Amino acid sequence: MMILDGGMGQELVARAGKATSLWSVQALLDAPEVVRQVHDEYFAAGADIATTNSYSVLPDRLEPHGMLDRLEELARLACQLASDAREAHGSGMVAGGLGPQGFSYQPDKAPPAEQAAEAYAKLAQIHAQYVDVHLLETMSSVDQARGGLMGAGVTGNPVWVALSVRDDDGTRLRSGELVSDVMPLLEEFDPAAVFINCSKPEAVDTAVPILAKSGRVVGAYANGFTGIAADFNKVGSTVDMLSARRDLGPNAYADFADGWAANGATIIGGCCEVGPAHIAELSRRLKTT
Numbered sequence: 001m002m003i004l005d006g007g008m009g010q011e012l013v014a015r016a017g018k019a020t021s022l023w024s025v026q027a028l029l030d031a032p033e034v035v036r037q038v039h040d041e042y043f044a045a046g047a048d049i050a051t052t053n054s055y056s057v058l059p060d061r062l063e064p065h066g067m068l069d070r071l072e073e074l075a076r077l078a079c080q081l082a083s084d085a086r087e088a089h090g091s092g093m094v095a096g097g098l099g100p101q102g103f104s105y106q107p108d109k110a111p112p113a114e115q116a117a118e119a120y121a122k123l124a125q126i127h128a129q130y131v132d133v134h135l136l137e138t139m140s141s142v143d144q145a146r147g148g149l150m151g152a153g154v155t156g157n158p159v160w161v162a163l164s165v166r167d168d169d170g171t172r173l174r175s176g177e178l179v180s181d182v183m184p185l186l187e188e189f190d191p192a193a194v195f196i197n198c199s200k201p202e203a204v205d206t207a208v209p210i211l212a213k214s215g216r217v218v219g220a221y222a223n224g225f226t227g228i229a230a231d232f233n234k235v236g237s238t239v240d241m242l243s244a245r246r247d248l249g250p251n252a253y254a255d256f257a258d259g260w261a262a263n264g265a266t267i268i269g270g271c272c273e274v275g276p277a278h279i280a281e282l283s284r285r286l287k288t289t
């Protein structure tokens with residue numbers, strides 16, 4: 001069992017005491033030392049993998065803020081901070097996070113796969129100088145995942161792809177397509193691991209066994225949101241529109257994770273609203289099995 005780290009963006013928002021439309025990028029600008037601190041805390045809690053704070057370091061996220069010219073600088077900073085934390089810890093992996101283009105949970109706003117692949121390829125080539133693996137996160141349709149896999153595949157590094165499913169139906173991607181519809185894509189691109197991420201734990205419960213049928217390395221990391229607000233749907237939206245569950249402390253979250261492990265997941269961590277205390281409990285339970 002490998003333990004992935006927990007959420008970065010929401011942890012940074014909580015520590016800053018405010019949310020901006022740049023989300024996790026704001027900390028790269030204002031307080032990169034806090035990003036490093038969070039990485040350090042996740043390693044100390046038992047994480048084996050640090051995910052770079054680069055989910056929102058994407059052209060279509062930076063351009064509306066007049067920051068497109070800082071794309072490479074911020075991508076390198078995010079990767080360096082995770083890499084430095086790994087070196088200080090003395091072991092572990094670094095996963096280069098690549099978030100969804102268009103907007104999270106809104107695959108209809110994503111560019112076509114071929115266009116998306118160009119942006120992902122540029123970023124993956126930067127990340128590859130620092131990271132062990134590329135991690136495509138919150139891919140919410142088959143075509144969105146295709147664009148990510150096409151782009152990230154250019155470096156020769158292993159690629160992990162994480163799919164986000166509907167909170168009310170874990171058999172379906174947020175696009176409405178069945179999770180099983182992604183199987184031909186996995187055969188075509190052969191990612192080193194496939195995950196379910198940034199969905200309610202209850203939905204992850206349903207989706208993990210479907211992925212496990214593929215015979216691939218399967219992972220899982222759920223979020224702790226009560227749900228995704230309908231108007232949280234465009235660049236410029238701030239995460240204070242979303243609320244955290246109050247019934248998903250470290251023990252409750254780890255109870256879900258026990259089930260994912262029993263159903264075949266071998267890389268488990270946390271997404272938004274899942275912090276270092278949760279990762280410590282995952283490590284305590286799952287690393288002994």
